Amino acid sequence: MSTGDASGTPSKPATPGASAGTQHVVLLIAHGSRAEESNKNHRRLVAEVAARSGAEVRAAFLELAEPSIGDAVDDAVTSGATSIHLIPHFLGPGRHTTRDIPAAIDEATQRHPSVVITVSDHLGTHPALVDLVLDLLAT
Numbered sequence: 491m492s493t494g495d496a497s498g499t500p501s502k503p504a505t506p507g508a509s510a511g512t513q514h515v516v517l518l519i520a521h522g523s524r525a526e527e528s529n530k531n532h533r534r535l536v537a538e539v540a541a542r543s544g545a546e547v548r549a550a551f552l553e554l555a556e557p558s559i560g561d562a563v564d565d566a567v568t569s570g571a572t573s574i575h576l577i578p579h580f581l582g583p584g585r586h587t588t589r590d591i592p593a594a595i596d597e598a599t600q601r602h603p604s605v606v607i608t609v610s611d612h613l614g615t616h617p618a619l620v621d622l623v624l625d626l627l628a629t
Contacts, residue, residue, distance in 0.1 A: 513573065515546045515566040519559060519591065520579045522551035529555040532579065550576070552586055552594070559591065563598040563607065573606040574598075581614035 518539065520532040533549050540547035550562035557565065559576070566574050576595065580587050591609070599607050613619065 513571065515548060515569075515571040515574050517548055517550040517559070517562050517566070517574060517576045518579050519550045519552060519576055520555075521586065522553045522555035524554055535579070546571075552590055559594040560598055560601075563602065563605075567602050567605055571605060573608070576607070576609040578610070578612040580612040581619075583612065583614075587612045 516539075518532070518536050520529070523529055529551070532551075532555075536547050536549040539545075548562055548566065550557055550559045552559065563574055576591070578587055578591055595607055595609055599605075
């Protein structure tokens, strides 16, 4: 929600990415699947993270679904992003997290050298994963 100053001039949106002047975008990257329900589940997760965080969070896929990482970065830049943070929705390390995703990020960085592009470790490294497993064991 945007608010204005005393002159009635609109200020920047209270939520990052709430307008075409987006400055920061988060891309949650999934592998992608031939099973469209899997891709829909990822998009639902992205929507829930965006709703709860108030951030501009978008889906991206390594392969087998759209948008690709490169296309998602390009779209974010086109919409005004000056920084993009990528979070791999992967549980373990492997070729995709150690080679394929970094390669896609390198290509995007070369296309958009003025945009700050950062990446988190894959979700499997996060300590809260243990709590999630313990919660599932308790049910």
